[in-house]
Amino acid sequence: MTRSVRRTHRMLQVTGVSAAAVLALSACSSDGSPSSGSGSSPSASAPGSDKVSGEVTVFAAASLKESFEKLGKQFEQAHPGTKVTFSFGGSDALAASITGGAPADVFASASPKTMKIVTDAGDNATEPATFVRNQLEIATLPGNPDKVDSLKDLTNPDLKVVLCDKEVPCGAAAQKALDAGRLELTPVSYEEDVKAALNKVILKEADASVVYKTDVKAAGDRIEGVDFPESADAVNEYPITLLKSSENTATAQAFIALVQSPEGQKILTEAGFLKP
Template sequence: MTTRPTHRRILHPAVGGTALLLALSACSSSDDSASASSSPASSASDLKGTVTVFAAASLKESFTELGEEFEAAHPGTKVTFNFGGSDALAASITSGAPADVFAAASPKTMQIVTDAKDAAGEPATFVRNQLEIAVVPGNPENVATLKDLTRSGLKVALCAKEVPCGAAAQKALDGAGLRLTPVSYEQDVKSALTKVQLKEVDASVVYKTDVKAAAGKVEGVEFPESAGAVNDYPIVLLKDAPNASAAEAFIALVRSGQGRKVLTGAGFLTP
């Protein structure tokens, strides 16, 4: 920080009290400006560079929106995303993939990263998500319950069991005492949803947020067993984050009131 030289001024008696007050006022204004320039808000505006976020596939729409808001608030920054199954993303991080932030769809997949000591701090749960059955528009197979998915001849896709949406679906099925053999296991929730959109299957168990994001391309069927299989979503700054300061600011946005507004608007539940 450059120190400005101090200039002395001698006030002649003729100048009087008014000039003295003006001088003091100017000095005070200068001090206020210096204070403002060193405030956190001003420092935040100096953030630059790329923030790389690895995030669960179900966060795609809401995180993309938050990324655009972040870039608008911090000119000179860019948020890039790698969306996918949380288990695959965690494996990439522990294998050395460069990233700043990890947002997982379950504490279990986050633990892969924390156990490997690749997290810079303690993960924080920022939202929760609940399952829903996605069916073809018009629900031609009249799927009304989770048990209906076990009907003979009904084609169902599930997320793979190691993926959070698949683990949650299996938990709901186990809780209801149901056995289901799907026609396919998908590596992330968006792939499971796409199977329904393309009418390759009659139904799939996904998140409510994914049904909402599909905007009429599928219909959602709620089922009570989903209440016992709600997933918590944790987020964390990664230990070797290439752009830690900007990454922390992005996490702050996600956890802020504005971030929560975007996420709940997409159908996520508050922690």
Template sequence: MTTRTARRRALQLAVGTSAVLLALTACSSSDKKSDSTSSGTPGGTTTSASAGSQKVTGTVTVFAAASLKESFTTLGKEFEAAYPGSKVTFNFGGSDTLAASITSGAPADVFASASPKTMKTVTDAKDADGTPATFVRNQLEIATLPGNPDKIASLKDLTKSGVKVALCAKTVPCGAAAQKALTASHLTLTPVTYETDVKAALTKVELKEVDASVVYKTDVQAAGGKVTGVEFPESASAINTYPIVKLKNAQNAAGADAFIAFVQSAEGQKVLSAAGFLKP
């Protein structure tokens, strides 16, 4: 091999090696750009829920008014899907009973009440972390037996002799609202039973143990064909507002904040509106 030939081959080898190095460098740069995009930097597709799911985990314990059972159960499932690794557990009941449990030390992260009055029990005891926020409102409706065989058309019809009525206890928000509507109508009604929460009052109608009950529009809607709903104008003067708050001794503070934000979000409000709740 001549000296000139050897030099030519060495030069070709050097050029080839440089081309390989340039290709590897370009590939590495492209990979870094791709990684940056997928991790949520500008131009990425990572959603806020996915980002939040990395921080919100564990169990979120929610004490909520009985009338929220169906909608909050749905929201709980959607929350768990949005925040993998989280779990929402609920304690549904009369708001007054739940408030008393919280002030007595029952462990919970969030309280959603059916009235400001029952929420005040918790805030006065300094068991709330922050100021409660109204997230929905609810209106009363009469629930009758399917088909309304007694032809109940007004609140006054509930006072007729022989009509058996169930009401929520006066200390429960739905009971207080019903009493407010009756007072505004100058009516006196003696029910055959006072129930601990709105679902219990509704169940009395579903089981045909009473002819009618005064519950919320959302409860009538949730019951489907088990009852027939009758609207009455006096209900407009007894609309309940629903406040929600994180509790002071929340064991999952991050989860509590995230759940409350979820309830107030467009997605949360969509579920609540579909259940018959009014906008806050």
């Protein structure tokens, strides 16, 4: 082999190594980039990511309390340095707070109607997405001492029955179920949210209430649930949205991604929620 040929051969070897190194660096840069294109999702961010950090405030329907608190802890463990703060209550009251300027990053409502309060009030939110559904159940004291077997039984004037306020999703759903059964019911009180209605029964201040299956399940042995067929006509869809006033968009998006992920859906379905 002549000197010139050896030189040419050597240059080709060096060029090949350099090209391989460039390709390898390019691949690493692509994989490690915080913005990996249209196929990326907030849930794909690494636990120590600079983008997923800080505090995120979530306004959520009262019926989501137990499930979302579990999801919040899971989120904080997956993303050290983050904190999820919740405000639970009646969806209508939460929506009013948001439109009134209350600082929040995420809103999870118990009905499209209450979500619409926020989305219709100017440029407040991104497009909501349904993430679960929920069905009603009658809550009675353990052992069902009043032998409540149907929604019609609640119309007995001797029973003290409480309902959620009609403006709250659980109250609107209860009314829809009563309309489906062509029943009229005058409760002893209307409560501000589903937890308040359930607590009236737990505290023995009422004989029965119409709440969500998830709340009956969360109450454990303090409550007994009674299914009724009219509940199939009043299933509530739960939408979630990123609020445009959010000061921590990346972390808020990452929390929403967790709620919608298989891991999040498992926690929600175990709590009694129905898939969207």
